[in-house]
Amino acid sequence: MSSLEIINLSASINGTEILKGLSLKVPKGEVHAIMGPNGSGKSTLAKVMAGHEDYIVTDGDVLLDGKSLLEMDIDERSREGLFLAFQYPAEIPGVSNANFLRAARQARLPEGEEIDAVAFYKEIYSKMDQLGMDRKFTGRSVNEGFSGGEKKRNEVLQMMMLEPSYAVLDETDSGLDIDALKIVAEGVNAMRSPDRGFLVITHYQRLLDYIVPDHVHVLSDGQIIKSGSKDLALELEEKGYDWLKEEGLIKA
Amino acid sequence: METETATDKSIEIDREESNFHYDVDYKHDAGRGLDEGTIDYISNVKNEDDWVREFRQKALKVFNEKEMPTHWASEDLDTINFDEIRYYLSAGEAPKRSWDDVPDEMKETFERLGIPEKERKFLAGVEAQFDSEAAYSNVKDAVSEQGVIFVNSSEGLAEHADIFRKWFGKVIPTGDNKFSALNSAVFSGGSFIYVPPGVKVKHPLQAYFRINAEQFGQFERTLIIVDEGAELTYMEGCTAPKFETSTLHSAVVELVAMKDAKIQYITVQNWSANVFNLVTKRGLAHEGAEVRWIDCNIGSRLTMKYPGVVMKGEGARGEVISIALANDGQHQDTGAKMIHAANNTSSNVVSKSISVGEGRSTYRGHVHIPKHLKGCKNNTECDALLINSKSRTDTYPAITVRGNQHATQHEASVSQVSEEQIFYMKQRGLSEAEAMSLSVNGFVNDLVREFPMEYSVELKRLIDLEMEGSVG
Structure with a gap:
């Protein structure tokens, strides 16, 4: 029961099928990585799980601790415990980072309960320190004018503040230099716990040097074509995705 | 579906807080x-x-x-x-x-x-x-x-x-x-x-x-x-x-x-x-006097x-800061009039409008600086925010400046709350109404800072209620 389970998931956008019967199970306490060439459906998987309305689920299900996510609205999925760290986080002009996170935290409280502002700031400052973020970021508009690396750090900050039971990280390494990558990975590693599952989507093996996965899956043409231990990522790095073609796993 | 009806109802009550009357x-x-x-x-x-x-x-x-x-x-x-x-x-x-x-x-x-x-x-x-x-x-x-x-x-x-x-x-x-x-x-x-x-x-x-x-x-x-x-x-x-x-x-x-x-x-x-x-x-x-209108519609x-200021004495200042929110079925036709009638007078107009659903916002501005004056200044900014494609916004700025010893500046912008913004905010657990409300409050944020504290809280609350009602 305590897992994020994707069952035979198929989804399309504008009539084109992108996910074609994908199955995958991430138990709590584990980190799973999904790797795959461009266009294999990695980002689609993340968006479909979060409930993006451009995609139509044609078959299958996604269960969070046994509950179907597909019947929930986007925000309900989030409050249920699913977090998506975006590849391209949106900018929200005029809304400060702190207010945004306060609103997100407030949305998780029962009606009539208010968050404790002092405790909130204490917490956000300590997490920002951990991520090497300047405290002035609390007052800046969400992601507006942030560099690529600042945006990704901000995603991890939000994840730390919202404490989801399952986090999907979509290409969190893209746009990061090595120092930023290390900091982001440390943030993620600090959140690893028996009560939390991670699905780390990446094109490159590099991120997995710092966030060491329990399992690695290869996504191609909307399906998981190979699963293995962390060594699979190294093998892919070394041999490239073409190697899988030669194995007959990817249609040439 | 029963839960949805219940939600609608509670929203109804919230929005209707001023909707009561007494038989007198x-x-x-x-x-x-x-x-x-x-x-x-x-x-x-x-x-x-x-x-x-x-x-x-x-x-x-x-x-x-x-x-x-x-x-x-x-x-x-x-x-x-x-x-x-x-x-x-x-x-x-x-x-x-x-x-x-x-x-x-x-x-x-x-x-x-x-x-x-x-x-x-x-x-x-x-x-x-x-x-x-x-x-x-x-x-x-x-x-x-x-x-x-x-x-x-x-x-x-x-x-x-x-x-x-x-x-x-x-x-x-x-x-x-x-x-x-x-x-x-x-x-x-x-x-x-x-x-x-x-x-x-x-x-x-x-x-x-x-x-x-x-x-x-x-x-x-x-x-x-x-x-x-x-x-x-x-x-x-x-x-x-x-x-x-x-x-x-x-x-x-x-x-x-x-x-x-x-x-x-x-x-x-x-x-x-x-x-x-x-x-x-x-x-x-x-x-040397100053008249300042802060107007939330x-x-x-x-x-x-169209609140106006006639700047009759030298060095007088006029300002209009306005926020208009046009929801479904509403038309906010607002603006400002700045009449410069003395030397070295200055005026400032900042207008922000939000149109939701089929709501419509119109800005009409009139800035008048006659030829015989000198050293007059006007700054006009009008920004419109559209929430969903049906809403409409029009801007009619009329700036009549005669003579060449004045400084005027006019800026206008139209922006939209994008689906990607709403998706992002909802992914963090905010309902659609909360997400829109936050975007709208973000849009007017720099103006609201000009208000006395009690009124900025009041305005924020009204925007929240209005956005809740618009999503339903």
């Missing part, structure tokens, strides 16, 4: 429709001097002669049936100095709207108008001891005729437009304020205008004179219950800032969707309002 026995009722007899009735009830009676009768003629401005404004104006409207309703009692003496239904009305509580917390004085007349009017002793006069317009006319008459109708003449003429004919209620030279009123004075009756027109008339070097912040709030029939609110507000005086006039109105809100507001700024069926 009106002692004075001028009946429906408008003619000379209606005006005689009002003048008789108020026991007015002959000059006021003549002023009203003349204004009625001007109103009847003037055409509806539908050649440039919304044709929706033609749906107002002036024969069905009731022009004067009152309980026939003088405004009370204590809430305990206010008739129960009126007292309850204002308590439900939180007025007595605000008064205790941060106001220097309050006037609460119920339909045509004030039910309550009081100013704190410390303020009246400084010589500040804060009464309703009838009392102003009766007790302070010398100052009142000097400025009455001078900033906004009867014939300024059809609705200023209508107001001049049937005006009742509104505030008269005089602040003596050098007196800086620390806390705001507030008026609250409540419409209770159906098929009614509220025509308050406000005149504020702030003498040399004095300062005043005045705030007004307005609400009405929602009726099937239309309600008319047509006020005239005249401000006079003498040499080096400062007036800040703040409006936060939240009209129900059946109200035609057609208001004329203008300030006269003498040498939420609700109503059609609002037409």
